[in-house]
Amino acid sequence: MEVWHDGHRQANLVKRYSNGKVSVVWQPSLCIHSAVCVGGLSKVFHPKELPWITLEPATTDEIVRQVNQCPSGALTWEKV
Ligand code: SF4
Numbered sequence: 001m002e003v004w005h006d007g008h009r010q011a012n013l014v015k016r017y018s019n020g021k022v023s024v025v026w027q028p029s030l031c032i033h034s035a036v037c038v039g040g041l042s043k044v045f046h047p048k049e050l051p052w053i054t055l056e057p058a059t060t061d062e063i064v065r066q067v068n069q070c071p072s073g074a075l076t077w078e079k080v
Helices: 035-041 058-065
Strands: 016-018 023-024 074-077
Touching: 023 058, 035 058, 058 074
Parallel strands: none
Antiparallel strands: 016 023, 023 074
16 A cells, blocks of 8 residues: 555544644544645645655745645644
């Protein structure tokens, strides 16, 4: 089976990725693998690499805008 990204089969896992201004919260159990995040901002969301989310290449605005597009609620964000 293809490896989608780290930890996606661990039901209660919650991961946080921060750039010092915003934290992206990812709940793999909610992810429906629509790839909206990957298609919209591939410099941040790259499921074949570990970690699969790296915030540094994008601005906070870009990150928030993309996270808001996640159709399942698997990605959310919080102010740091
Ligand atoms: S946009 Fe949301 S549901 Fe779709 S792959 Fe990304 S995290 Fe998963």
